[in-house]
Amino acid sequence: MSLLSILEFPDPRLRTLAKPVESFDDALQQLIDDMFETMYEAPGIGLAATQVDQHIQLIVMDISEEKDQPLVFINPEVEVLDDELESYDEGCLSVPGYYESVTRARNIKVTAQDRHGEKFEMTDNGMLAICIQHEIDHLSGKLFVDYLSPLKRNRIRSKLEKAHKKQNR
Numbered sequence: 523m524s525l526l527s528i529l530e531f532p533d534p535r536l537r538t539l540a541k542p543v544e545s546f547d548d549a550l551q552q553l554i555d556d557m558f559e560t561m562y563e564a565p566g567i568g569l570a571a572t573q574v575d576q577h578i579q580l581i582v583m584d585i586s587e588e589k590d591q592p593l594v595f596i597n598p599e600v601e602v603l604d605d606e607l608e609s610y611d612e613g614c615l616s617v618p619g620y621y622e623s624v625t626r627a628r629n630i631k632v633t634a635q636d637r638h639g640e641k642f643e644m645t646d647n648g649m650l651a652i653c654i655q656h657e658i659d660h661l662s663g664k665l666f667v668d669y670l671s672p673l674k675r676n677r678i679r680s681k682l683e684k685a686h687k688k689q690n691r
């Protein structure tokens with residue numbers, strides 16, 4: 523396994539629309555393993571393929587305390603079950619160091635395929651619901667900062683740009 527590098531806002535590659543996964547081959551299994559290693563190392567609770575510059579509909583996640591419940595969502599679709607909303611302070615491995623409140627649907631059903639292509643379904647009204655909506659946004663080129671005011675988003679953008687320039691010196 524190997525660690526992958528994570529794209530950071532405002533990298534334009536984070537805006538790429540991910541394509542559906544069609545082949546559940548060895549290369550996909552390798553990418554899934556590498557994404558888990560990268561996510562656990564970061565550490566984070568979710569990672570979309572978009573964030574490691576692989577533009578396919580693949581998400582890995584582990585919201586457990588013990589980090590022993592890995593979840594894979596391939597070609598995921600979310601159905602919002604009612605109009606109840608929930609706000610949560612979200613962070614993102616592509617926006618390191620920033621946490622801001624985002625409001626999302628509370629009750630959702632997700633339909634996806636696992637790493638072998640088997641279809642499954644989950645309903646949730648907690649952390650998983652928030653996290654899967656955040657990760658699915660990545661697959662359509664969207665980031666949690668897009669929900670913030672332009673002022674807040676631009677402030678985060680310029681601070682990260684400054685940090686990136688320092689790193690590249």
Ligand code: NI
Pocket residue numbers: 613614615616656657660
């Ligand atoms: Ni994220």
